[in-house]
Amino acid sequence: MHIEPRQLLLLLTWMSPAFPTGAFAYSHGLEWAIESGKIKDGEALKAWIEDLLTRGSGWNDAVLFARCWEDSPSELNELALALAVSRERHLETTQLGRAFRIAAGVFAAPPLDDDEIAYPVAAGAACAAMGISRADALLAFLQGFSAALVSVAVRLVPIGQTAGLETLRDLAPVITAVATRAAIAGLEDLGAITIAADIAAMRHETQHSRVFRS
Template structure:
């Protein structure tokens, strides 16, 4: 793997996977933010920051982090255990669009990674969970298959997750690009503590109370005018 290690010791594959250029189709999804903007829940940078903080600490962001940890552990020790984790991850999707968002990004990530960064361990993981697997599980399995540590991979995954949503808000003209970067910088201070908190979590710790974000995912399905698929 030394051919893909940067001078600071960070695996360059991990940077590629987190890049906006990686073909997971994240640009097509807003994670319910489009409806939140339409309904007036998000009107500026402060309200977007508050919304994303709730998602990160009490909603899908936190659950994705827990699933990431479980999938990374299973991929290292017993790839067959990924089957149950993947099924649970799909069942946690609270709306059809949320399910579509996660599954299609997972499928895109898995297809690109198997083609560009192939490994027998990744193939063993893919055999366990199949092509229809949520993004967080696919990402974590690829990290483990490449022999990478849980951290900073989890931090990078969460940063990518939030950056994609901020990008959607920018394209909705709710905030500008500079404001978007300020929000990402502010949110980055919450990623480390969350990753610390869930690093030793189990699937029993799944759950949340970001109900307004879940409602946004449901309402977006019938939103009259929209740019995004979720």
């Protein structure tokens, strides 16, 4: 399906790191993983993000995002909030979701007005409402998720800008494959087994010195 220029520009704007959602303030638990020594280089970072994308929170968010083209956003939102495994994960997704809804309202009326809205549902519902194709939107959404985590590692490890770009390059086929799977997935395909990442998100809550909110 060909994406119209207006829709492409909107998608690029909404999924840009510069879009004012405050995503730079959250590490998705990655800060604790770096502090504890689990992630020391680009190779470890790539493996961590790949696990999240293929069998963790990234996968669940991709499925919920994709279902916004067919299912009720309100029902999806309840499920998305229930899937947040820690207090900080809940804070992260709801704060990003709220900020996205407010900022996206500049371009179009938001399709969902729940008090608490999970980010993948806020973004997916907005893209669907504007007629952006699910395939294109999924790629942009997962690229944004991955790029945000790489940015955390570039600042904290630090792995350097070149290693960060190499990580994104190596994740490109993973992102493509996950987007393809998520586009045809149902809610019965939700599920995560990234226990180490979930523990990292929980332990970050009591991390003594930290830069990020999650």
